[in-house]
Amino acid sequence: MAQQESIIKLKGKIGDLTFYETKDGYQARQAKGVDPRRIATDPNYQRTRENNAEFARGAAAVKRLRNTLRPMILLTYDPKMPRRLFSRLMRVVKADAVNDRGERRVLPENLGMLGQFGFNVTASLANTLFVVPEYTIDRATGSVQIDVSALNPKLAIAAPAGATHFQFNLGAATMDFDTEGTANASAIAMAESEMGILNSNEFAGTTLTATIPAGTTLPLFVLFGISFYQEVNGKPYPLNNGAYNPLDVLQIDAA
Structure with a gap:
């Protein structure tokens, strides 16, 4: 067992050495793990x-x-x-x-x-959008659809400061957790709405459709979120790199 003779006092770990204090002074020993x-x-x-x-x-x-x-x-x-x-x-x-x-x-x-997993813990969908989107899944035709009814953005969307526009996003992913390597059939299809103006009393609503393989029997993840943008010189820019954008698992259909 190593023992320090200098006035330098160490406690804790450095590399694979642990320094500790005893009644005989500060000592060091090598940490050992299980083979x-x-x-x-x-x-x-x-x-x-x-x-x-x-x-x-x-x-x-x-x-x-x-x-x-x-x-x-x-x-x-x-x-x-x-x-x-x-x-x-x-x-x-x-x-x-x-x-x-x-x-x-x-x-x-x-x-x-x-289900209901939120990919952004600081911005949940339930606390951002105050209307409930409706979804339909048609595995036979390979269609996943989300309908957002007409709304008043000023009242129905809790937008972050600085945002001027918003956009709805849909993702439909078939997940293959069993097949290894490149043969797995996991894939995602996406759709997005036209941009809406936050400082407006009316948004006409939208229908988003994502296409998945027809007849698939794989588990299906349906994701829905909102992206916020700030308009500068007539161009929309993502607000704070998406830090305020909610994205939730809306539904998991295990077939």
Whole structure:
């Protein structure tokens, strides 16, 4: 065991050394971890292996989900979103009542636990838009449609300061959590409305339609959000890089 002889007093970790105080003065010791080979084979670490396997499976699933939804996610901004989404998806993995511990995975019947997930924790859809959009899903024809009725932007939209225009956004994503590699069928289709003027008493309403593969049996994620813009010299610019844009999972249809 190393012991300091100088007047320099250290507490805590530096690299793989831990410094601590004892009655004999400040000392240091090298941190030791468990041999990975022991974790992989020792029966005492069975639970650890099971947890690691499900953690890795959840990480792969959330990566695929984020990659597929990326075009919509880029419309908003929340640096803590990846951690929140991973936590929610791990609940989906642990809800698997079919497979044994360590083999649990993302099952379509449990995806409802991701419903109403907000990709921007500081701007929820419910606190931004005060009308309820209606959606229809037609798997046979491959159509996902959202209708927003006529509204008064001054009363129905809680816009951030500085915004002059708004736009509605629809995303419909088919998610394949089972197939590995490039063969997976995950894909997203998007649609956006014409820009509306916030300082107006009337918005005529809009219908957005996204096209998915006809007859697909994959789980379907329907996302809906609002993007805010500021007009400068006749051109609209995204307001604060999307920090005020709500984007929520409106519906998950597991087929």
